[in-house]
Amino acid sequence: MTEAHSQRPGVEIEFRSVTKTYPGQDTPAIDNLSLTVPAGDICCLVGPSGGGKTTAMKLVNRLIDFNEGEILIGGSGVRDVDITALRRDIGYVIQQVGLFPHMTIEANIGVVPRLLGWSADRIKARAVELLDLVRLDQNFAKRYPSQLSGGQQQRVGLARALAVDPPVMLMDEPFGALDPITRNEIQDEFLKLQNEIAKTVIFVTHDIDEAIKMGDRIAVLRQGGVLAQYGTADELLGSPADEYVADFVGADRGLKRLSLRLMRDLVKVSGENHAAPADAPTVKGSATLRTGLSVLFASGSRVLKVTHDDDSATVIGTVTLDQLQDAVYETAPKAPTDVVVAGEA
Amino acid sequence: MSFPTQVIPNFSGPNCAGQFFCWDWVGANWFSVLQPALIQHIWISALAVLFGLVISIAAALYAVRNSWFEKGFSALATFLYTVPALAFFLLMVPITGLNVGTVLIGLTGYTLLLLFANTVTGLRAAPPETIAAADGMGLTRNQVLFKVQLPLALPSIMAGIRIAVVTVISLETVAAQVVQAGLGTPLFNAQRNVFTTGLITTGLLAIALALVADALVVQLQKLVTPWVQARR
Numbered sequence: 001m002t003e004a005h006s007q008r009p010g011v012e013i014e015f016r017s018v019t020k021t022y023p024g025q026d027t028p029a030i031d032n033l034s035l036t037v038p039a040g041d042i043c044c045l046v047g048p049s050g051g052g053k054t055t056a057m058k059l060v061n062r063l064i065d066f067n068e069g070e071i072l073i074g075g076s077g078v079r080d081v082d083i084t085a086l087r088r089d090i091g092y093v094i095q096q097v098g099l100f101p102h103m104t105i106e107a108n109i110g111v112v113p114r115l116l117g118w119s120a121d122r123i124k125a126r127a128v129e130l131l132d133l134v135r136l137d138q139n140f141a142k143r144y145p146s147q148l149s150g151g152q153q154q155r156v157g158l159a160r161a162l163a164v165d166p167p168v169m170l171m172d173e174p175f176g177a178l179d180p181i182t183r184n185e186i187q188d189e190f191l192k193l194q195n196e197i198a199k200t201v202i203f204v205t206h207d208i209d210e211a212i213k214m215g216d217r218i219a220v221l222r223q224g225g226v227l228a229q230y231g232t233a234d235e236l237l238g239s240p241a242d243e244y245v246a247d248f249v250g251a252d253r254g255l256k257r258l259s260l261r262l263m264r265d266l267v268k269v270s271g272e273n274h275a276a277p278a279d280a281p282t283v284k285g286s287a288t289l290r291t292g293l294s295v296l297f298a299s300g301s302r303v304l305k306v307t308h309d310d311d312s313a314t315v316i317g318t319v320t321l322d323q324l325q326d327a328v329y330e331t332a333p334k335a336p337t338d339v340v341v342a343g344e345a
Numbered sequence: 346m347s348f349p350t351q352v353i354p355n356f357s358g359p360n361c362a363g364q365f366f367c368w369d370w371v372g373a374n375w376f377s378v379l380q381p382a383l384i385q386h387i388w389i390s391a392l393a394v395l396f397g398l399v400i401s402i403a404a405a406l407y408a409v410r411n412s413w414f415e416k417g418f419s420a421l422a423t424f425l426y427t428v429p430a431l432a433f434f435l436l437m438v439p440i441t442g443l444n445v446g447t448v449l450i451g452l453t454g455y456t457l458l459l460l461f462a463n464t465v466t467g468l469r470a471a472p473p474e475t476i477a478a479a480d481g482m483g484l485t486r487n488q489v490l491f492k493v494q495l496p497l498a499l500p501s502i503m504a505g506i507r508i509a510v511v512t513v514i515s516l517e518t519v520a521a522q523v524v525q526a527g528l529g530t531p532l533f534n535a536q537r538n539v540f541t542t543g544l545i546t547t548g549l550l551a552i553a554l555a556l557v558a559d560a561l562v563v564q565l566q567k568l569v570t571p572w573v574q575a576r577r
């Protein structure tokens with residue numbers, strides 16, 4: 001399945017001191033931005049409204065041209081290739097989806113393949129494959145976009161962006177217009193999908209929680225398009241570079257960090273199994289530390305039994321309250337203790 | 346196209362004297378007068394709308410990117426539309442002569458405002474996010490225009506065609522006051538002779554033609570814009 005869906009895994013994207021100033025403006029929208037997205041990673045761009053997230057993303061497929069610096073995709077500069085060829089080889093997904101209303105779903109998916117001169121048979125086969133990949137029923141192929149729900153439309157948007165199996169994808173708040181339940185579903189599915197296809201993705205969002213969930217790495221921009229911090233979610237939450245980032249990731253960053261790890265991992269790390277009282281609460285190994293903490297607090301106990309995912313009778317180990325606290329604290333020795341987060345006395 | 350030569354109602358054939366409506370006259374003149382006039386009427390109307398459409402779409406495609414051209418063409422089309430039909434045909438005769446071409450050019454002129462305005466509106470009505478997605482996916486400017494904006498303008502263009510077709514079918518009868526052509530000719534002759542059977546027959550034929558043509562355009566519209574139907 002994996003092989004059929006993607007023969008072209010992601011390639012590295014590198015921003016080298018890129019600056020963009022819009023005509024007639026005094027200050028740049030993107031200011032001396034340097035960052036590298038490793039091949040196959042999702043890089044989330046977060047920041048305030050007007051912080052330059054969309055601008056930074058559009059510089060990659062040259063919907064906007066930068067003034068200084070260089071952007072490399074797989075080692076070659078985006079200015080060294082023909083602009084239409086560049087864009088056709090980069091998946092592009094936007095919040096408003098922008099499907100072609102006059103084309104069937106199948107035809108929408110086939111737009112870029114047709115421009116590239118694929119045969120009708122090949123396009124049809126690819127559409128079938130992609131509908132499968134984004135979990136839409138095959139009978140959607142002959143429908144028009146207006147006959148689909150918002151979530152279904154964005155699945156088609158994803159399929160369309162993946163049509164020619166591009167190594168790189170640009171996504172501008174792709175799930176921002178969906179209701180929370182649909183958004184959560186499609187996020188999970190996209191992550192699963194990404195496990196198979198391993199594209200290099202630049203994913204713009206203003207939602208730090210979405211960035212923590214989706215991003216292998218997160219770039220936090222501040223007003224004026226300056227990079228405030230670039231790192232994994234764990235790095236950002238554990239050791240925010242400054243007050244701005246700390247504020248941005250939220251005063252509850254300790255709890256958020258707990259969401260990044262699973263109970264199962266803590267059991268392994270802790271090694272020894274503390275003997276637990278028979279009435280200690282249980283939690284599945286696949287639960288996050290955050291869920292574990294919640295169960296612990298609700299029960300009044302100081303120790304949790306962690307069970308097998310499929311068999312809640314099999315205890316694989318225990319985790320104590322102290323261990324949970326250490327999990328947030330210990331992996332962040334550089335955490336600035338003097339940071340005063342707004343709103344916290 | 347053949348011209349009906351027998352234009353004066355034949356009073357001496359079937360005896361229609363004093364009758365308000367005389368079926369015998371219709372029967373006697375169907376193949377010699379009415380049918381050829383109807384066919385010519387259809388041809389002239391269809392060609393006028395077709396020429397108008399080709400000119401309007403070409404002009405509109407150019408106008409969406411050149412506002413000076415849009416203003417200029419719009420002004421010209423509005424001017425043509427506002428000239429009274431009879432005056433327009435009379436003024437054309439010295440230039441184009443007393444022939445069907447004059448009628449055709451005049452009627453084409455009348456369609457331009459409707460068709461041009463509707464096409465431009467339609468081209469501009471494409472959802473901005475659709476165009477943004479098309480740009481991002483690597484469609485060129487012309488591909489966006491021809492593969493996205495133009496098809497999305499079809500509902501608006503078809504609405505224009507509907508009005509243009511009915512307008513042209515009805516206006517064409519006025520042209521017969523100047524050039525003998527189409528259903529306007531027997532209508533004009535019947536009017537001159539206060540011949541009610543001729544007036545009613547040709548009038549009804551023109552109305553029926555307009556209704557049938559309108560229904561056909563509606564069907565065509567459904568055929569070429571399946572996505573609009575799908576929404577229901």
Ligand SMILES: Nc1ncnc2c1ncn2[C@@H]1O[C@H](COP(=O)(O)OP(=O)(O)OP(=O)(O)O)[C@@H](O)[C@H]1O
Pocket residue numbers: 022023029047048049050051052053054055056206
């Ligand atoms: N086409 C443009 N012309 C001039 N200035 C622009 C243009 N597009 C964006 N800007 C400016 O550049 C800055 C960055 O805008 P950008 O759209 O990249 O922000 P963003 O981080 O995506 O914001 P949001 O979260 O609201 O989408 C803003 O100050 C904006 O006003």
Ligand SMILES: [Mg+2]
Pocket residue numbers: 053054055
């Ligand atoms: Mg934006």
